[in-house]
Amino acid sequence: MELQAVLMAAGGGSRMTDLTYNTPKAMLPVGNKPLMWYPLNLLERMGFEEVIVITTKEVQKMMSTDPKMKLDVKMKLDVVCIQEDGDMGTADALRHIQQKIKTDILVVSCDLITDVALHEVVDLFRAHNATLAMLMSKAHEFTETVPGQKGKKKTAEQRDFVGVDQSGKRLLFMANEADLEDGLSIRKSIMRKHPRMHIKTGLVDAHLYCLKKAVVDFLADNKSISSIRGELVPYLVRKQFSKTTNCPKIKDDAEDQNQKKNDGSTNHELLISSRDEPLLQLAQDRSCWNDHRGDMSEAYHGGKLRCYVHIMDEGPCYRVNTLAAYIEANRLAPKLFEEVPVHPSAVISERCQMGSDSYIGAMCQIADKTSIKRSTIGNSTTVKEKVKVANSIIMHGVTIEEGCNIQGSVICSNAVIGRGADLKYCLVGNGQQIEPEAERTNEVIVGADQLMEI
Amino acid sequence: MADAGEPEGPERKDDIVKAKQEGKELTKEEKQRLRKEKKQQKKSKEKKDDKPSRDSEKEKKPASAASPAPQTPTQPPAQKAPSAAPAPVPVPASETPSAADKPAKSKAELKAERRARQEAERASKGKKGDVGPQAAPGKPKAPPSELQPVVKRLPEHVQVDNPEVLKKLAKKLERQQIPLRSDYGYKVSLFSHLHQYSRKAPLTQQLGIPSTVIHPAIVRLGLQYSQGIVAGSNARSVALLHAFKQVIRDYTTPPNEELSRDLVNRLKPYISFLNQCRPLSASMGNAIKYIKKEISNIPSQCKEEEAKRKLLNCIDCYINEKIVLAAKAIAKYSIEKISDGDVILVYGCSSLVNHILCEAFEKNRKFRVIVVDSRPRLEGREALRRLVQKGINCTYVLISAVSYILPEVSKVFLGAHALLANGYVMSRVGTSQIALVAKAFNVPVLVCCETYKFCERVQTDSFVSNELDDPDDLIVTRTGTTQLEHWQEVPSLGLLNLVYDVTPPDFVDLVITDLGMIPCTSVPVVLRVKNVDQ
Numbered sequence: 001m002e003l004q005a006v007l008m009a010a011g012g013g014s015r016m017t018d019l020t021y022n023t024p025k026a027m028l029p030v031g032n033k034p035l036m037w038y039p040l041n042l043l044e045r046m047g048f049e050e051v052i053v054i055t056t057k058e059v060q061k062m063m064s065t066d067p068k069m070k071l072d073v074k075m076k077l078d079v080v081c082i083q084e085d086g087d088m089g090t091a092d093a094l095r096h097i098q099q100k101i102k103t104d105i106l107v108v109s110c111d112l113i114t115d116v117a118l119h120e121v122v123d124l125f126r127a128h129n130a131t132l133a134m135l136m137s138k139a140h141e142f143t144e145t146v147p148g149q150k151g152k153k154k155t156a157e158q159r160d161f162v163g164v165d166q167s168g169k170r171l172l173f174m175a176n177e178a179d180l181e182d183g184l185s186i187r188k189s190i191m192r193k194h195p196r197m198h199i200k201t202g203l204v205d206a207h208l209y210c211l212k213k214a215v216v217d218f219l220a221d222n223k224s225i226s227s228i229r230g231e232l233v234p235y236l237v238r239k240q241f242s243k244t245t246n247c248p249k250i251k252d253d254a255e256d257q258n259q260k261k262n263d264g265s266t267n268h269e270l271l272i273s274s275r276d277e278p279l280l281q282l283a284q285d286r287s288c289w290n291d292h293r294g295d296m297s298e299a300y301h302g303g304k305l306r307c308y309v310h311i312m313d314e315g316p317c318y319r320v321n322t323l324a325a326y327i328e329a330n331r332l333a334p335k336l337f338e339e340v341p342v343h344p345s346a347v348i349s350e351r352c353q354m355g356s357d358s359y360i361g362a363m364c365q366i367a368d369k370t371s372i373k374r375s376t377i378g379n380s381t382t383v384k385e386k387v388k389v390a391n392s393i394i395m396h397g398v399t400i401e402e403g404c405n406i407q408g409s410v411i412c413s414n415a416v417i418g419r420g421a422d423l424k425y426c427l428v429g430n431g432q433q434i435e436p437e438a439e440r441t442n443e444v445i446v447g448a449d450q451l452m453e454i
Numbered sequence: 455m456a457d458a459g460e461p462e463g464p465e466r467k468d469d470i471v472k473a474k475q476e477g478k479e480l481t482k483e484e485k486q487r488l489r490k491e492k493k494q495q496k497k498s499k500e501k502k503d504d505k506p507s508r509d510s511e512k513e514k515k516p517a518s519a520a521s522p523a524p525q526t527p528t529q530p531p532a533q534k535a536p537s538a539a540p541a542p543v544p545v546p547a548s549e550t551p552s553a554a555d556k557p558a559k560s561k562a563e564l565k566a567e568r569r570a571r572q573e574a575e576r577a578s579k580g581k582k583g584d585v586g587p588q589a590a591p592g593k594p595k596a597p598p599s600e601l602q603p604v605v606k607r608l609p610e611h612v613q614v615d616n617p618e619v620l621k622k623l624a625k626k627l628e629r630q631q632i633p634l635r636s637d638y639g640y641k642v643s644l645f646s647h648l649h650q651y652s653r654k655a656p657l658t659q660q661l662g663i664p665s666t667v668i669h670p671a672i673v674r675l676g677l678q679y680s681q682g683i684v685a686g687s688n689a690r691s692v693a694l695l696h697a698f699k700q701v702i703r704d705y706t707t708p709p710n711e712e713l714s715r716d717l718v719n720r721l722k723p724y725i726s727f728l729n730q731c732r733p734l735s736a737s738m739g740n741a742i743k744y745i746k747k748e749i750s751n752i753p754s755q756c757k758e759e760e761a762k763r764k765l766l767n768c769i770d771c772y773i774n775e776k777i778v779l780a781a782k783a784i785a786k787y788s789i790e791k792i793s794d795g796d797v798i799l800v801y802g803c804s805s806l807v808n809h810i811l812c813e814a815f816e817k818n819r820k821f822r823v824i825v826v827d828s829r830p831r832l833e834g835r836e837a838l839r840r841l842v843q844k845g846i847n848c849t850y851v852l853i854s855a856v857s858y859i860l861p862e863v864s865k866v867f868l869g870a871h872a873l874l875a876n877g878y879v880m881s882r883v884g885t886s887q888i889a890l891v892a893k894a895f896n897v898p899v900l901v902c903c904e905t906y907k908f909c910e911r912v913q914t915d916s917f918v919s920n921e922l923d924d925p926d927d928l929i930v931t932r933t934g935t936t937q938l939e940h941w942q943e944v945p946s947l948g949l950l951n952l953v954y955d956v957t958p959p960d961f962v963d964l965v966i967t968d969l970g971m972i973p974c975t976s977v978p979v980v981l982r983v984k985n986v987d988q
Contacts, residue, residue, distance in 0.1 A: 002664035002673070047662020106663075119658045126658075126670075127677040279696040279773070287689035288803035288836045289682055296843050 001103050003122070003210070005048045008090050009036055009055040009110035010082055016323045018444055019412060022430035024059045026110045027066070028326070029378055029395055031334035032343070032361040034066055035320055038113040038333065040073050043106075046118045050076045052100060054093045055110075056084040067362075089226030091219055098220050101213060107228060109207035113333050114317040116206075116310075124169060124308040125210040128300075129280075132236050132307040133210040134171070136162065136203045137317035142324040144331065144391070147409055147427040147442065159201045164309060166196045170291075171307040173197065174237045176230075190241050193301045194292070205229060206317055233307075240305050323427070327410065330376050330393050334359050343379075361396065378413070401436065492577050561750065611733055612919050615647045627730070630723035631667045633660035635730045639925050642948040649733070650922040656680055657731050671700040672724045676731035685833075687871050687907060688777055688805045691737045694728070695769050698745060702765050706758070713761050714752045721746070733921050736872030736880070736909035744772060776906040780968035781806055784902055785813040787966050788867070791900060796821040797864045799892075801853075802882045803833035803840075804869020806902050811867075812844050822847035824863060826856055828884045830927040830951065853884050860895045868957075870903040875981055876912045877959035877974040879903075883916075883952045889961035898963045901974070905967050908981055916955040925949035 013025030020028065026036045036059075043051055055063075060079050080097055082088050088096070090107070104125070116135060125133035161184060163173025172194055173186060186197070207229060215236070225231045290299045300306060316336055318329045339359055342348065346364040355373035360366065364377055367385045375389045378396035383389070387400050391408045394400070398411050401419040408425040411417065415428045418436030428434060429446030613619040614637070627634050638652035658665075658677060665673045675697045678684040684693045698721070705720065707713045725742060728734065734742075748768045752761045788810045792798070798821055800807050811823060823846055827834025834850065841848050851859050866888065872880045879885070879901050892899050913919060928949050929938040941947050959974035969980060 001666075002670035004664075047666075048664065049666075117659065118663055119656070119661075122663050123656060123658055123677055126674040127681055127683055129674070276696050276699055279692060279699070282773075282778075283684060283689050283693040283696060285689075286686055286692060286805040287684045288686045288805070288833045289684070290836050290839070293835055293839075296839060 003048075003104050003106045004101060005043050005051045006094070006097070006101075006105050006107045007036070007039060007043075007051050007053045007055075007110055008093060008107060008207075009053055009059055010084070010088070010093065011110065011321075012084075013111075013321065015321050016326060018427055018429060018446055019323065019326065019410070021446075023413065024056065024062070025321075026055060026059045027062045028320070029361075029376075030113065030320065030326070030329050031337070031339055031376060032359055032378055033333075034062075035113075036063070036110045037072065039108045039110055040075065040077075041337070042112075042114065042116075042118070043108065044073065044075050048075060050078065052078045052080060052097060054080050054082060054097065057081050058084065087226075089230070090228040091225045091232050094216055094228070095219050095223070098216055101216050104210065104212050105216065107207075107209045107211060109319070111320040112206055112208060112318070113320060113329050113336070114206060114312075115315060115336055116208075116312055116317060121208065121310045122210060124310055128306055128308060130210075130306045130308045131212050131215060132171075132233065134233070134307075134309050135206040135208040135312065135317075136309055137206055137312040137315075139202050139204045140318075140328070142328050144324065144327045145408055145425055146324045146327060147425040147444065160203065160205065161199055161201055162203050162309070163197045163199045164311070165194045165292075166198070167291075168198065168311060169308050170194075171237055171309040172240075173199070174234050179234075187241065193241070193295075193297070195294075200311075203311065204317065204319060206312075206319065209233070236305065237307050240303055240307055323410070327393065331374070334376070367402075488573070609919075611649060611729075612647050614649050627726060630726055632723055632727050632730065633657060639942060640948050641922070642950045644917060645920065645922055645950060645952075648920060648922050651680070651924065652926065653681060653924045654926070657727070668724060668727050669697075669701045669704065671697040672727060676728050679728065679732040686803065686805055687735050687737045688904075690735055691741050691906075692773060692777060694738050695741060695745075695773055699766055699769055702762055702769075705762070712754050713756075713758060714750050714754065717749050718746050721749075736911070737904075737907045740906050740909065741772070745769070776904060776968075780904040780906070781809050783968040784904065784966050785810045787971055788900070788902060789814050789817055789819065791865070791964075791966075791971075792819050792821055794820040795864075797824065797862050798822070799824045799826060799860070799863045799866045799888070799897075800837060801826045801834070801866075801868055801885055801888050802828070802831075803837040804902070806904070807867050807869045808837055808840050810902060811841060811846060815844055815846050822849070824849045824851065824859055826851055826853050826859075826884075826888060828853040830930075831882075833882070853887065856888055857891050857895075860891055860897060863892070863895075863897050866892045866897055866899045868899060868901045868962075870901050870907060871954060872907050872909045872911075873901075873903050873965065873974075873977050874913050874956070875908075875910050875978050876914070877962075877977050878913055879957040879959075879962055879965075879974070880913070880954055881957065883955045886916075886955045886957040886961070889957045893961045899961060900964045900966055901957075901962050902966045905969055905980060905984070908977055908984070910981060913956050914958075916952070920955075921953040923951040923953050925951050927951055 009026040011025050013020035013028075016025075019025075027034045029035075030038070036053075040051065060081055063077075063079070078100070080100075082093060082096060094101075094105075094107070106122070114135075114137070116137075121133050121135050124130060159177045161173065161175050161177070161180070162171070163186070164170060165172055172190060175184070184199070191197070209228060215232070219225060219232070225235065284299060287299075292299075292301075316332060318325055318332070320326050320329045335357075341356070341358060342354070342360045343362040343364070345362045346360045346366065348354070348360065348364070348366040349368045349370075351368040352366050353371040353373075354360070354366075355375075357374050358372045359376045360372075361377055361379035361381065363380045364383070365381075366372070366377075366383045367387075369385050370383055370387045371389070372383075373390045375392045375394065377383070377389070377394045378398065380396055381394055381398045381400070383400045384402040386402050387404045387406070389400070389404075389406045392406050393410045394406075395411060395413040395415075397414040398417070399415075400406070400411075400417045401421075403420040404417050405422045406417070407423070409423045409427065411423075411428045412430040412432070414431045416433045417423070417428070418434050418438065420436050421434045421438045422440070423434065423438075424441040426440045426442065427444045427446075429444075432445055432447060434440070434445065610619055610623055624634050635649075635651055635657050636655070637650050638655065639650060641648070641650050656677060657680065658673065661668070661673065664670070668676075675684070675693055678693065679690065684690055701721070701724065702717070705713075705717060707716060721742075725734070728738075745765075745768075748765060752764065756764070784806060792814045796819075798811065800811070800823060814821065823841055825834045825838045825841070825848055827838075827850065829852075838848055838850050849859070868879070868881060868885055868889065870879050870881045874880060879889075881901075889899050911919070925941075926949075928951055929936045929941060931937070938947075938949070941949055962974045965972050965974055965977070967980070972980065
């Protein structure tokens with residue numbers, strides 16, 4: 001067995017609480033499919049037959065009742081539940097399932113929507129015998145207006161600085177703006193080995209990682225690391241160039257020995273590649289290949305720990321962790337997967353004007369004289385007469401009374417929009433009721449209990 | 455000498471018995487006698503009348519274990535010609551019932567049968583005398599094909615322009631569940647019979663992740679071959695054996711199967727996969743033959759754990775003997791040939807030549823090295839790095855400057871990818887050029903090659919069997935510009951990136967192997983000695 005897939009679906013969606021306070025992030029509908037379905041579909045298409053899903057009990061319950069998940073996902077899902085409120089990071093979750101992990105792993109986040117050719121990432125992992133291989137993509141600008149945003153854009157998110165070598169594949173440097181106090185400092189040893197480094201900031205981390213099994217074992221011993229993206233990845237990237245990994249056979253000074261003992265145990269685990277290490281070394285010695293030129297060192301500068309990244313230039317790659325991303329994903333994801341615009345069980349009257357890029361879910365009832373353009377309507381939604389819906393996302397179980405006009409809004413599940421309401425760029429929370437003849441623009445309408453969260 | 459002791463059915467099986475004996479005992483003299491007999495028979499066909507009488511004589515003593523060896527070979531050749539030439543039909547007919555009756559023949563008997571069929575084929579074609587058993591590179595065919603007169607079997611990888619061969623290959627790969635790698639780009643017409651793949655379209659694109667059909671170590675190895683991370687004859691063989699070790703470790707015998715047979719069958723799709731990633735080298739082919747032989751020789755009562763341990767041990771021994779110790783021995787011989795004040799020319803990056811030069815430098819010989827390099831691989835830079843790291847004085851030139859630099863050179867050391875049975879040296883493209891120019895300047899050319907790279911193929915030119923690398927490697931120049939980026943749109947333009955070429959033995963003065971220093975023409979002797987040993 002080569003790779004085991006692990007899907008992290010326990011995240012809370014902390015950056016879009018308006019949407020997630022009632023529905024867990026993993027089950028938010030995107031294009032009328034739960035968000036989890038997209039990474040699972042990607043894994044299935046690539047040929048995986050089993051996935052370990054780490055999630056909360058709530059999501060597990062919803063998964064078992066959701067028809068889409070039951071029918072479409074043919075892989076065997078091994079669901080592991082963790083406590084929802086416990087502060088479990090992704091690395092903590094990996095530590096939790098350490099017993100199940102028998103080979104190298106592929107960790108995917110539940111909010112990733114992409115159609116990348118996974119073999120590009122996995123080939124880097126295989127060919128170079130890498131410890132870590134990850135996927136990143138050029139960030140797309142979000143063009144849709146986000147409801148609830150008051151005027152100007154929010155302050156720029158903390159940027160990620162990613163340093164790659166000349167070929168664009170080897171990962172040399174990774175840091176978040178928040179961690180860099182004074183400026184970006186790069187060690188001289190790295191510059192000596194890789195004199196040409198490209199530092200990129202406009203990249204989106206897809207949270208798709210191929211990790212060696214030794215890393216999981218290492219995590220089991222180092223309980224201080226709790227997040228893959230936040231702590232483990234920068235640690236591994238830094239460790240590529242640390243002195244102890246590069247020269248394991250240093251002179252036997254006493255101090256060196258002590259230092260080796262402290263770091264040695266951790267490094268030793270990370271560096272075990274195969275039982276026939278001398279043979280591999282012999283093959284590499286006899287091979288006339290080098291990954292760099294211009295200096296006197298051998299391939300990979302003799303380093304055993306290597307991190308690689310595949311940067312997607314084109315093609316969709318979205319991480320649905322903010323409201324803007326969610327809206328964008330809803331717009332584009334159905335096109336990716338060639339969804340049937342109208343679910344066969346929906347009841348649509350003949351005098352309804354439906355645009356070509358609208359998607360109607362199962363068991364909807366759309367009455368006469370309605371106009372639905374560029375919108376997604378969830379399952380079991382009722383839309384009465386003379387309603388105009390444009391550029392909106394309507395989740396499941398919503399009732400929209402007559403004469404409403406909904407533009408650029410997000411209406412969460414089980415909401416009721418009263419007659420004649422006019423909503424522009426609003427976000428209506430779960431189960432909310434909008435009174436008839438209401439006129440709201442650019443507002444977030446949520447329940448009182450929600451307002452208490454900070 | 456004795457036959458296998460199997461119960462003889464119909465009497466026409468006699469020739470098979472004799473064939474078995476023949477297969478086991480044919481020595482050089484007997485083969486020559488065989489050819490002479492056939493020539494005689496071709497000229498005078500009256501002897502056919504005598505054959506039936508001799509046949510009846512033979513039938514009286516079918517299973518006589520005491521029949522003296524020299525007599526029996528004379529009879530079967532005489533018997534062969536009539537049985538083969540005027541009546542090819544009885545031979546296949548006799549063979550097929552035998553095959554049907556005895557499904558559990560031992561390997562040696564099958565081998566002897568095949569050889570008998572081959573001999574019959576040759577007799578019916580009326581070949582000349584100097585055709586040895588190495589002539590037919592393809593595997594022996596089923597009996598019906600003996601009826602066709604001439605065509606020798608060519609290996610698949612030199613028949614890419616023949617659609618039937620491609621279809622057969624596609625079918626075979628489909629059966630083994632391995633994706634077919636498609637050729638890329640326009641091929642120059644002289645080389646259109648060879649495969650040409652693109653590095654940007656790896657075979658793993660069509661495999662599922664995670665790979666279940668093919669062992670992960672083999673997928674990793676195939677990727678490393680196709681991307682050139684493991685390059686060079688020795689490195690490829692060692693990496694191959696390393697991957698096989700992992701396969702053997704992870705292998706479990708399925709119930710009702712024998713390890714000796716099942717493991718060989720398990721390795722076949724892996725070898726096809728590696729072949730698709732990059733055509734196998736001669737050294738890899740010999741290593742695979744050795745492993746298959748070792749696996750088949752495992753006795754059936756051996757327990758699985760012990761068998762695996764034995765195989766892993768064999769692999770380690772093979773690598774140690776044929777590669778590591780051989781390199782030491784070759785270095786020892788070569789150091790005698792390197793004297794103080796020498797100027798040595800090397801080409802490209804041969805792991806063996808680099809090892810020799812490093813050893814010689816450690817033994818305090820005073821010499822300097824000229825490294826010749828060529829595009830697009832520019833492997834010489836890696837050789838340069840390794841030598842300079844040791845402290846050797848080096849000069850670096852491109853191959854276009856070789857005739858300007860040769861007056862300074864006192865010796866040329868070349869590495870080899872394989873040594874062919876007719877004494878030709880198959881090596882990186884450009885080697886024959888260097889050997890030619892060195893000959894013109896009367897500079898001695900020494901080829902260093904381990905014996906496990908000796909191969910039974912015969913080639914006199916670089917066209918028939920070669921490897922075409924990715925043509926897109928040629929479009930990038932030193933400054934990084936790609937003028938030829940859209941070469942595919944120009945219909946009359948073809949890019950050719952050859953990998954190997956063959957050097958005739960007249961240009962090579964000495965071959966240094968682990969068996970000693972031999973002239974190029976002694977390669978067939980070494981091969982024969984090796985075959986007899988095995």
